[in-house]
Amino acid sequence: MERNHLTAFEVGGFKKFARLKIEDIGQYNLIVGDNNVGKTSLLEALMCHENPHYFLDALDDIMLYVKRFNNLREPVLSYFFSTFGTTSPVRMYFREFFSGEPAKDLGFTKYSGYRFSTDNRSADNSSLHEIDSDNGQIKFHKKEVTGAGYFFNINIPYIPFGNYYTHELTEKYSEYIQVRVDKKSAFVHALRVLIPGLENIEVNAGFSSTPVLLIAEEGKNNLQPLGMYGDGALKIFRILLSIFSDKQIYSRLMIDELDAGVHHSRLTGFISALLTMSKDNQKQLFATTHSKECIQSFAHALKEKGLEAEGRIIRLADTPDGIMAYTMRYTEFENALNADSEIR
Amino acid sequence: MQPFTIFAEGKSDTKFIADYLKTIFGLDPGNVAFVPLGSWSGYKTEGKPTAAIRQAHDSGKRIILIADADNNFEDRQKEVLSDFDRFKIPVALFLFPNHQQPGNLEDLLTDIAVRRDLMACFFEYEKCVAQYRKKLGHARIYAYLDMLLSDRPKQEREKLLKAEHRDYTIEQHWNLHHHALQSFKTFLSSLLSLPSAGE
Numbered sequence: 212m213e214r215n216h217l218t219a220f221e222v223g224g225f226k227k228f229a230r231l232k233i234e235d236i237g238q239y240n241l242i243v244g245d246n247n248v249g250k251t252s253l254l255e256a257l258m259c260h261e262n263p264h265y266f267l268d269a270l271d272d273i274m275l276y277v278k279r280f281n282n283l284r285e286p287v288l289s290y291f292f293s294t295f296g297t298t299s300p301v302r303m304y305f306r307e308f309f310s311g312e313p314a315k316d317l318g319f320t321k322y323s324g325y326r327f328s329t330d331n332r333s334a335d336n337s338s339l340h341e342i343d344s345d346n347g348q349i350k351f352h353k354k355e356v357t358g359a360g361y362f363f364n365i366n367i368p369y370i371p372f373g374n375y376y377t378h379e380l381t382e383k384y385s386e387y388i389q390v391r392v393d394k395k396s397a398f399v400h401a402l403r404v405l406i407p408g409l410e411n412i413e414v415n416a417g418f419s420s421t422p423v424l425l426i427a428e429e430g431k432n433n434l435q436p437l438g439m440y441g442d443g444a445l446k447i448f449r450i451l452l453s454i455f456s457d458k459q460i461y462s463r464l465m466i467d468e469l470d471a472g473v474h475h476s477r478l479t480g481f482i483s484a485l486l487t488m489s490k491d492n493q494k495q496l497f498a499t500t501h502s503k504e505c506i507q508s509f510a511h512a513l514k515e516k517g518l519e520a521e522g523r524i525i526r527l528a529d530t531p532d533g534i535m536a537y538t539m540r541y542t543e544f545e546n547a548l549n550a551d552s553e554i555r
Numbered sequence: 556m557q558p559f560t561i562f563a564e565g566k567s568d569t570k571f572i573a574d575y576l577k578t579i580f581g582l583d584p585g586n587v588a589f590v591p592l593g594s595w596s597g598y599k600t601e602g603k604p605t606a607a608i609r610q611a612h613d614s615g616k617r618i619i620l621i622a623d624a625d626n627n628f629e630d631r632q633k634e635v636l637s638d639f640d641r642f643k644i645p646v647a648l649f650l651f652p653n654h655q656q657p658g659n660l661e662d663l664l665t666d667i668a669v670r671r672d673l674m675a676c677f678f679e680y681e682k683c684v685a686q687y688r689k690k691l692g693h694a695r696i697y698a699y700l701d702m703l704l705s706d707r708p709k710q711e712r713e714k715l716l717k718a719e720h721r722d723y724t725i726e727q728h729w730n731l732h733h734h735a736l737q738s739f740k741t742f743l744s745s746l747l748s749l750p751s752a753g754e
Binding site for chain 1: 592605610615
């Protein structure tokens, strides 16, 4: 484990988490659990950052991805606050534990639905988060983060479910990968897990009114647009961009529905490549799944790469005490898989 | 009745228990939570309770653990109860065949097999091959069923021989009212009649 990787994590007042603590986190973590138990919410919570502005930008970006709002007139933080105790001040907090270091705390407090402030000592631009009451409606000050993402132009390491081809991929690829020979070579190599015949990736401005990514394959004369290679290829392209991009603020990578769009026969290879890339780039991986095949492939890939010691399955479950997290090490989930025990 | 989760060693144990609960207690197997452990000690990992055990406990479920006594009933019982005492998690434990003697599920199934004439053949066979292999429990049950299902089409027979598809409710094959099951029935009766915390 790298020094900046989480060993434990606690979140409270965030969406449906009154208080959730996850212990014994590994470098490669697969999050499982029933529908609506909070798997995606946990990925969102893991976007917390000691600079609250980055965190806000990330949440803002996530909402754009999932199209929860058509425009960002709604308060960003308001959506993520839990509904617990809405009539009194509510605190949304995050606590990060790192190996051999004291816990790092980050929190936001919501005062009676009128005002947000940040608890973070290092943040001085708290006016950014203030809102006023206007005829019972909550509005942000003009300075609030309402832009269409990339407000700070940081790399948001969040790969959402069902996000298709957009020109943002071309822009990022051109900016971070195309011009760097070493990065491009590693990028192309990694993408071959889903496009085995891949020879080169080109940015072509003459193909349509805006530049597009074109794939050159061995033995094929015509270049094909990346968008034609399906969800799996787009997903790994996004993952690779996130790992290889500059402006890395986070040391972790969050992927929602890891196996979506990937054929089961390619899952182990896909996850093996992902583990290798995460290892080589010192990334801590958090991904969700509903699929037993994905869990099995995760176990196979960990074994294949000799990374069993750092693999975890984190199961979220609804209990009378709220949502709880149960961390399983490799031996435990391998045993459960062998016994055909349900661990999703 | 307090909700419960049954932790059993494997698929054959799980199917047998499900069929028994259905026949004797009228419980729909679809409403019973089963967790196969893979081995008798599959409730723990690195000396700690597994996630499945912790989750069941946190969810207010009574934990029922059903495993084989194997070679020494007292030792197996002592180790399991001592582990759960250390976990501070209550457990209801039953060890096959009868929670008194060494043995396993296959010993119990041998006792409740209806066709004694067939079983007698296997006993003779086992005597003959004893110098090569002592315990033939799994093979005995498989061979017993294979004989009884010999009139079925091949694909169906192969499916019904698999642990998770065996049908212990067929009265011509198994006697689920056999006295060898009395201690198991008493164990389950006591648990199923327990009121939940709010009752």
